[in-house]
Amino acid sequence: MDTTLKKNSIDLGVKLGTLLFVITTIIYIIDIKLFTNFSVILAYMIPALGFSIYSVFSARKLQNDIISFKEAFTAYFLCIAIGYLIVTFGNIVIFKIIDPAAADIIHEEIMVSSKVMMENFGATSEMISEAMNEMQNNHSFSYMAIFQNYANALLRNAIFGLLVAVVMKKS
Secondary structure, three states, X not given: OOHHHHHHHHHHHHHHHHHHHHHHXXXXXXXXXXXXXXXXHHHHHHHHHXXXXXXXXXXXXXXXXXXXXHHHHHHHHHHHHHHHHHHHHHHHHHHHHHOHHHHHHHHHHHHXXXXXXXXXXXXXXXXXXXXXXXXXXXXXXXXXXXXXXXXHHHHHHHHHHHHHHHXXXXX
């Protein structure tokens, strides 16, 4: 893949990461309990999909509308990888360095919502107790959990990236 295409995807990834970090900061300022809300996931996914698809479009445009599957996927995935890496390091700065207490509050909210969800699905008290003990021992904002979230985001987006690359490739 041409260095111009990679540079373009990296540039869009930096812009995506900056936008996602700004979204994180705004949610943090407004109410940290919003991090447990499903709509927040959409606040990350929609811009990520938009930027990454635009990355493929612009890569295709840079090559006179001819792009291979590999180049389309690379343009998509590079944008996502850089963007989510920036927001991951932003999360470390906010929730591990600046305000670890906020991470604890979010973790507790996640535990409460998980317990309510398990009760609604009819889980036994033993299952709920075991799940709560497991969650208590594995904090949602540990370094391992933060990097697992990054890896999960990459995996999730790799699947979308494959679909986008199939649709966008043009030989």
